[in-house]
Amino acid sequence: MARSIVVIGAGVAGLAAAWSARRRGAQVAVISAGVGETALAGGAVDDVPWDQLERAARLLGGELPAGELAPAARLFAAELGLWDVPQAAAARLATVAGRIRPARGRDRALLDLGPLRRTRVLVPRAPRGAWDADALAESLADEPFARARGLRFLPVDAPILRFDDERRIPDGDLAARHDDPARLSWLLERLREALEGAGGAGAILLGPWLGARAPRAEALSARLGVPVGEALVGAGSPAGLRFEAARDALLAAIGATQRHGRVRAVGARRDGPGDRGERVSVHVEGDDAPLEADAVILAIGGLAGGGVVYAPPERGAGHDLAARGAAPFALSIAAPVTLGDARGALGVVSSMQGPELDVVAWPCGERPGALETVGIRCEGVRAAPGILAAGSVVAGRARTVLDAVTTGLRAGAEA
Ligand SMILES: Cc1cc2nc3c(=O)[nH]c(=O)nc-3n(C[C@H](O)[C@H](O)[C@H](O)COP(=O)(O)OP(=O)(O)OC[C@H]3O[C@@H](n4cnc5c(N)ncnc54)[C@H](O)[C@@H]3O)c2cc1C
Structure with missing residues (x-):
């Protein structure tokens, strides 16, 4: 039995x-x-606390050690289907507080700045309380990782909120609206316009709004041809949903x-x-x-x-x-x-x-x-x-x- x-x-x-x-x-x-x-955490997936990882990186002159995941952990992560845990190098996540931090892996909705070099990242403005694209872009541009990689962050006007209540509803509710394929297509068009208006960019950074049932960022990225993803929130984000x-x-x-x-x-x-x-x-x-x-x-x-x-x-x-x-x-x-x-x-x-x-x-x-x-x-x-x-x-x-x-x-x- x-x-x-x-x-x-x-x-x-x-x-x-x-x-x-x-x-x-x-x-x-x-x-x-x-x-x-x-369910409270923001979607960063670490094996050791990230400040320790950053300290190790400083000692190693900037290279981040990324140990192999055990085969069972890799299989479990694959069946869960929620995270990207890169083999070769740690991910780099932009936080809503304006920092760039390493992570062993991430919820697939979060933008990984790790692969980017000498490019611009668009940060669409949106009239929501906890989202200040201008301050965020300025702070991220000042991070040592951004300076070392030549990353620039450009706040842009893009009407990414569709209805008036979206100025106030919680992040989780806005994320849930992007579970709807029609709404995702609508956002795609707004982001395409923003890209064209800016004369192109290497990535687009959004707030924590890209899906409550599943990460929708990959679908957007594939259709736009540039990586699109969320900034990391300290606690209580749709990553928990x-x-x-x-x-x-x-x-x-x-x-x-x-x-x-x-x-x-x-x-x-x-x-x-x-x-x-x-x-x-x-x-x-x-x-x-x-x-x-x-x-x-x-x-x-x-x-x-x-x-x-x-x-x-x-x-x-x-x-x-x-x-x-x-x-x-x-x-x-x-x-x-x-x-x-x-x-x-x-x-x-x-x-x-x-x-x-x-x-x-x-x-x-x-x-x-x-x-x-x-x-x-x-x-x-x-x-x-x-x-x-x-x-x-x-x-x-x-x-x-x-x-x-x-x-x-x-x-x-x-x-
Ligand atoms: C705000 C925040 C940010 C974080 N950021 C990161 C990060 O960036 N990177 C990282 O790797 N880790 C981060 N962590 C830590 C990481 O989230 C935890 O280490 C990990 O999720 C712990 O998982 P767990 O399953 O052990 O516990 P939990 O996820 O806490 O699960 C405990 C479960 O037990 C249930 N439970 C408790 N008591 C009872 C009871 N008496 N009866 C029945 N059920 C019960 C709870 O309801 C819950 O379902 C963060 C944590 C927090 C809170």
Whole structure:
């Protein structure tokens, strides 16, 4: 009989875990309480935090190291169909804040400036609150990467908004309008006019508006003959909607079941002799009876995704401060696992003034704070018998999309 596996969390780690477990013939159910980090992030796909990548590039005199993706990660990315992760060199993304940053890969709607040299990039003006094409163009032109590559950014007038409400509607709603092929053709004509008016260009940079169900930038680029793409938004962009659409399609394609629900507790349960041995129970809020599975994968995200909560002891102390220190973090569900950071189980440093919670929580010099690294302590991805962990909830791992893919694939394989 196929092994039964419950994956808790439907961010990129949970998706990779479900995909990997299904490939090995397991029955997989994914339970998720809603939006996590993957759906909040802007569509840049990194293996290590990008500031580290940039530091490495400076040390290497400008060349960006781009390690090979593991074959399973490459296959997973191909089946998801959402990202471009170039083999040879890192991508270069323009942010809406006017910076150019490296990324190992990107949601296909984002413009990759990496291949461009000595050319102009058009930045169409649009009367929307968070889009100032003139300021953006000026700031991007001043970036070292743009100067080194001879990239110029040219703000241009182009009536790319079709209806009056498009001045105000959220980016996600404007992106959804470009899911309609007729609307995409309309935008294509406006961009063609802008290109002709400017006497040609090497690329066109737009806001985060190019599709909510799938990236539409490639269709535009193919028909215009120049790359067209979005600028990267720090948090809360249509890239999250595109991830959710691609995730739901992939889960359906591989035959994993998916349901909405908040898990409150996970626990090991020993069945009688002759039965199937250790099973894991999963308590979903509102359900009368717990679910049971051969293994559970906790892919519930870190502090930003809702898997870990900041819970300093003084929060519940009322009039009396807690007499003793306690780690200021907790897992958001009850489970027989240990919380820690890269150094070990979480402890609290004390001084004559009492517990020094800040020493644990905040970064200090080169040392990352627990805020960035706290999670479930694992041997690889194993947290307890029958319980594995993946993604940002694993202690001490890089908080990046590709690292979540790596631990997700591994947890799915080992569950
Ligand atoms: C604003 C922002 C920008 C980022 N930028 C980048 C970047 O540029 N490059 C990069 O590589 N990475 C970036 N990251 C980090 C990256 O997005 C994460 O490392 C990665 O998405 C983590 O995926 P995950 O699946 O582990 O967690 P999440 O995507 O957070 O998924 C956790 C899932 O668990 C569910 N969940 C939580 N608790 C429960 C519960 N009790 N019951 C049921 N379900 C539950 C949540 O609803 C969610 O579905 C960014 C993150 C944020 C927040």
